[in-house]
Amino acid sequence: MKTRKTKKRETLKRVAAGVLASAMFLGNCGTVLAADAETLRMEAKQAYDEADYETAAKLYAELIASGDANATDFWNAGRCEESLNFHYRAVELYDRAYELMTDNNRPEAVYEQKIRSMYNAQEYWYVEKYVLEAMQLGYEDNYMLSYYGDALLKCKQYEKAISVYQNILDNYTGDDSGRANYRRAIGNCLKNMGEPELAAQAYEEMYALDEDSETYRERMAALELEYKLNDVETIVFNYMSDNTYEEIAETLSDYDYYEEALLYYEKAESEDGADMRSSRADTYYSMGLPKEAAALYEELLTENPEDTVVMNKLGAIYCDGLGRYEEAGELFNQVVALHPDANGSKANLAVAARKSGHLEEVSDLYREVIEMDDTYLKAYNYAVMYKKDITAEEALAILSGYPGWPETEEMQALMLADTINTSYMTKATLESYLAYFRERLVEDGNHYYFLTTAGSLLRGLGQYEEALSCYEKALNQTEMLTYYATNGLGNSYYANQDYDMAAGQYEKNARIALNKDSILSVAECYIAAGQYDRARSEIEHYLDEGGLEDVSYYYMLLAYQEEDYEALLTNAEQYLKGAPDSLKGKAYKAAALTALGKEGAEEVIADIDSVRYAYEDSDVLIAESILGRLDKAREIYQFLLDYYPGDAREILHDYEIRNLLTDEKFCEMAGLETPHLESAEEKAGEETAEQVVAYENVSKAEETSAANVSVTNVIPAAVGVGGAAVLIGIAAVLVSKRKRAQ
Numbered sequence: 001m002k003t004r005k006t007k008k009r010e011t012l013k014r015v016a017a018g019v020l021a022s023a024m025f026l027g028n029c030g031t032v033l034a035a036d037a038e039t040l041r042m043e044a045k046q047a048y049d050e051a052d053y054e055t056a057a058k059l060y061a062e063l064i065a066s067g068d069a070n071a072t073d074f075w076n077a078g079r080c081e082e083s084l085n086f087h088y089r090a091v092e093l094y095d096r097a098y099e100l101m102t103d104n105n106r107p108e109a110v111y112e113q114k115i116r117s118m119y120n121a122q123e124y125w126y127v128e129k130y131v132l133e134a135m136q137l138g139y140e141d142n143y144m145l146s147y148y149g150d151a152l153l154k155c156k157q158y159e160k161a162i163s164v165y166q167n168i169l170d171n172y173t174g175d176d177s178g179r180a181n182y183r184r185a186i187g188n189c190l191k192n193m194g195e196p197e198l199a200a201q202a203y204e205e206m207y208a209l210d211e212d213s214e215t216y217r218e219r220m221a222a223l224e225l226e227y228k229l230n231d232v233e234t235i236v237f238n239y240m241s242d243n244t245y246e247e248i249a250e251t252l253s254d255y256d257y258y259e260e261a262l263l264y265y266e267k268a269e270s271e272d273g274a275d276m277r278s279s280r281a282d283t284y285y286s287m288g289l290p291k292e293a294a295a296l297y298e299e300l301l302t303e304n305p306e307d308t309v310v311m312n313k314l315g316a317i318y319c320d321g322l323g324r325y326e327e328a329g330e331l332f333n334q335v336v337a338l339h340p341d342a343n344g345s346k347a348n349l350a351v352a353a354r355k356s357g358h359l360e361e362v363s364d365l366y367r368e369v370i371e372m373d374d375t376y377l378k379a380y381n382y383a384v385m386y387k388k389d390i391t392a393e394e395a396l397a398i399l400s401g402y403p404g405w406p407e408t409e410e411m412q413a414l415m416l417a418d419t420i421n422t423s424y425m426t427k428a429t430l431e432s433y434l435a436y437f438r439e440r441l442v443e444d445g446n447h448y449y450f451l452t453t454a455g456s457l458l459r460g461l462g463q464y465e466e467a468l469s470c471y472e473k474a475l476n477q478t479e480m481l482t483y484y485a486t487n488g489l490g491n492s493y494y495a496n497q498d499y500d501m502a503a504g505q506y507e508k509n510a511r512i513a514l515n516k517d518s519i520l521s522v523a524e525c526y527i528a529a530g531q532y533d534r535a536r537s538e539i540e541h542y543l544d545e546g547g548l549e550d551v552s553y554y555y556m557l558l559a560y561q562e563e564d565y566e567a568l569l570t571n572a573e574q575y576l577k578g579a580p581d582s583l584k585g586k587a588y589k590a591a592a593l594t595a596l597g598k599e600g601a602e603e604v605i606a607d608i609d610s611v612r613y614a615y616e617d618s619d620v621l622i623a624e625s626i627l628g629r630l631d632k633a634r635e636i637y638q639f640l641l642d643y644y645p646g647d648a649r650e651i652l653h654d655y656e657i658r659n660l661l662t663d664e665k666f667c668e669m670a671g672l673e674t675p676h677l678e679s680a681e682e683k684a685g686e687e688t689a690e691q692v693v694a695y696e697n698v699s700k701a702e703e704t705s706a707a708n709v710s711v712t713n714v715i716p717a718a719v720g721v722g723g724a725a726v727l728i729g730i731a732a733v734l735v736s737k738r739k740r741a742q
Contacts, residue, residue: 071097084403290321363386
């Protein structure tokens with residue numbers, strides 16, 4: 001059994017259905033035109049039949065420009081653009097074909113292809129929109145509905161997706177193989193809903209209809225691994241006994257069974273004689289062990305110095321896992337030197353430049369990628385995204401160089417929306433983009449994507465009330481994308497520090513999309529609000545609902561806020577087992593060890609300092625705040641102010657930087673009110689008796705911690721300023737009573 005299939009049977013059926021629809025369409029669209037137009041038409045059709053879609057698209061464009069194109073020509077032109085993955089252009093051409101249709105044509109074929117195009121473009125609102133329009137016109141068929149069901153599944157609308165698939169089955173006239181595909185889709189929905197027993201039943205029904213044991217075994221193995229329904233060896237025996245050791249290892253790694261995956265890679269090496277070092281390196285990296293992964297790739301590169309695949313993978317580990325940006329850049333440059341057309345490696349150079357803080361180089365590097373491959377859409381997006389102080393008009397000018405650039409403002413706006421990064425955008429850029437999308441909303445005030453994009457931009461500008469209004473209006477436009485609009489509402493309330501309302505939106509997501517992880521977002525809201533008992537209750541609720549995520553991270557956040565350093569240490573160590581390279585996890589562990597006067601903090605700090613973390617990651621600033629290294633934290637904040645102003649605005653509300661919020665220099669540079677740390681006597685005049693007792697307990701803990709540090713000499717002189725800063729930070733932790741004001 002192959003564990004990673006690149007093509008599915010249902011996809012082949014859909015393509016066949018599309019071709020059939022095209023043939024039927026073409027058969028009804030004959031027309032007598034001028035000789036030159038007919039010649040263009042014949043040449044274009046011949047190029048299309050030979051799969052030379054680029055030539056065919058150019059010929060059809062010439063035919064359309066002549067004014068002699070008919071509905072069939074527009075249809076075929078759309079098919080060419082679709083084959084080139086220019087989905088937005090394809091939809092525009094299908095629309096023009098529809099306008100020219102006569103009674104002899106098949107208008108439902110246009111909707112079939114529009115739905116397919118928007119599904120492939122991952123613009124799922126349009127899938128729903130076109131399906132509903134087609135149904136109103138009486139064009140509904142299983143081809144459209146199957147895409148609709150798949151889109152609903154992608155959008156976490158599992159119950160509705162099941163109803164769509166069931167509706168198809170109730171009216172299905174095809175063979176059992178087709179029925180099996182829809183049973184499989186229902187099983188996938190049930191699996192995502194957290195109903196493994198019902199999912200297993202659906203897969204069994206799939207198997208009964210079509211005894212494709214490979215598909216059945218693959219699905220059952222994935223189900224049992226994801227929900228831990230059996231031990232690994234039993235799952236392997238039941239469903240993967242025909243697989244190679246390498247295939248078994250890949251499947252286990254896909255479901256985070258890394259230790260077991262490594263054992264099977266070792267079996268593949270010892271028993272099959274395969275070289276699994278690259279696969280083992282990838283597994284180590286997934287485990288959060290970049291040093292071990294790098295060591296294996298370095299070994300491979302020593303043996304074959306011109307292996308560009310290894311160069312790229314090692315460069316990625318240097319860049320993303322170890323902070324060795326210069327060495328990563330050298331490797332990527334070597335790949336480009338060996339293969340001048342390696343646009344992916346040139347794009348990797350841009351990533352290395354970004355992470356090393358050379359953001360002024362990033363946009364130009366992506367322009368070079370575009371010169372190497374002008375069809376690489378992400379390069380256009382990043383060339384726009386990382387150009388400082390760009391306006392919407394300038395962004396559109398860059399994007400318009402893309403060969404698949406659409407003609408209509410509606411589709412152009414969708415492509416512009418993909419370039420938005422509110423973390424990086426300056427205020428001027430945010431305002432320029434917002435003005436553009438406000439104009440689009442004047443044209444279509446109920447457009448889901450225009451509303452949610454405007455909401456995101458408004459949130460970035462701190463205009464929360466208007467952002468909320470956009471998201472609320474977007475919620476009324478679709479059932480499919482409710483999860484994302486509700487999430488936008490939750491994020492807007494959270495950014496506005498209205499944590500109860502934010503929690504309410506995340507709770508809706510837990511119900512609407514049957515998404516248990518949203519319960520943990522609710523818990524974070526209550527941690528931010530200082531409602532720790534409610535937060536703890538939500539974490540327990542998540543576990544009671546069968547949530548599979550390790551919750552030690554959330555208990556770690558709670559313990560830090562409650563200044564319970566024993567619990568902080570326990571949960572930090574537990575969290576680091578699953579995420580050993582977590583910067584925050586290490587910082588919390590070091591802080592807890594220091595506060596408790598235990599040994600080991602210096603080793604953890606040395607581990608943190610052995611990796612150069614990218615300043616673009618706001619977790620770096622949080623970690624430095626936790627450690628009390630406030631000079632470094634201010635340096636990082638200045639970088640965010642210069643390059644990621646959106647993140648700089650957001651970080652001020654983060655409850656995890658409470659040490660930093662007690663620093664006068666930081667508050668001055670951030671434009672915050674200078675902090676005033678009240679003494680116990682001052683507090684006694686303002687607080688209740690209960691609060692005074694709590695404060696006195698904290699003061700005693702501070703004295704005890706200071707005494708422990710003095711006696712045990714936790715941070716030796718060798719650690720130097722960094723170690724001393726940790727002690728200063730812990731003292732600030734113990735004195736400060738300020739909670740997060742997210």
